[in-house]
Amino acid sequence: MDKPKVVLGVSGGIAAYKACELLRRLTESGHDVRVVPTASALHFVGEATWSALSGNPAGTEVWESVHEVPHVRIGQEAELVVVAPATADMLAKAAHGLADDLLTNTLLTARCPVVFAPAMHTEMWENQATQENVATLRRRGAIVIEPAVGRLTGVDTGKGRLPDPGEIFEVCRRVLARGAGQPTADLAGRHVVISAGGTREPLDPVRFLGNRSSGKQGYALARTAVARGARVTLVAANSELPDPAGADVVRVGTAVQMREAVLAAAADADAVVMAAAVADFRPAQYAEGKIKKRDGREPEPVALVRNPDILAEISADRARPGQVVVGFAAETDEVLANGRAKLARKGCDLLVVNEVGERKTFGSEENEAVVLGADGSETAVPHGPKESLADIVWDLVAPRLF
16 A cells, blocks of 8 residues: 655754654654655755655755655645644745745645644743744634643743644645545634543542543544644643644633633634533532541541533523534433433523443443534444544534534
């Protein structure tokens, strides 16, 4: 079988060394990768490294192997072009259609999905010129991943760090998985809010009431939304998963904290997907000291109070007209009947209903569900990767967006 052809463009930033890890993941997962560095990139990582790691020649000039017309052929044959890191200079050239080297020529001739993973200092990323170039590229259908927040060069920190190469790879994998004929960036220009993980309600300084949710389904929803061009806010409760590339991650612990974060993020959101397992109850009282076991005495009963119903609240009071709200229902019995009742009670547009248990769904890499619509629709999702379910959810959300 022919390997999917991927072009890895590398522009001249200090994060160029991280692209070696991205290249390794692409090649080891069965892709035929052609690295096209800029001349500046070769100051950070040499041509021999790119050629050795990819198994293909890596050049910067349109004048090399002219008989093969590389400045046209590389882009024409690619199934994906990813530029990592993408500097401010590269974003500007791409937005304005400049073609002064092999990489920019490749970008002009590519008819496949294009992913940019920017990396630069915060001031450069926030500059109006850069933001307008990013907006232009996104408007044309390119996927520009939001940079991460963290340590930059020198002593500087802020937004502009290249996302983790493993997470960039996940975006590339999802883009390729969409396949030919599928809209690549059908969520471009949209802001989506996703909750993930399981809330924990403190009982005392060392104990809490919680659940088995790992956050994997919510994180899969975030990754697939980024790969489809959305601006993503991920409200994550007690998850140890790595931040999805391109997502703004807000970390919370309790249901009350999650409510505050979701409501704040949903103010300008086109869609809100509540995939988190939010505790229905919390202890009525918090013990300031650890609750001790006392000989000959039974523990005092733990009184519970209700937590806010975030899904019902955002469904009843939409932050903006046309906002689409999606809920999740984890059920252990009478799954569909309970799901239909919950859909009517919560007032959301879509409800993803699945059966859970000690060895079902929670913590697993796979899921199966039925997506119920307020319009009476039912979409069965067979057992498979959680990212497949995530894509189906977005397939159902996209046509509902105004």
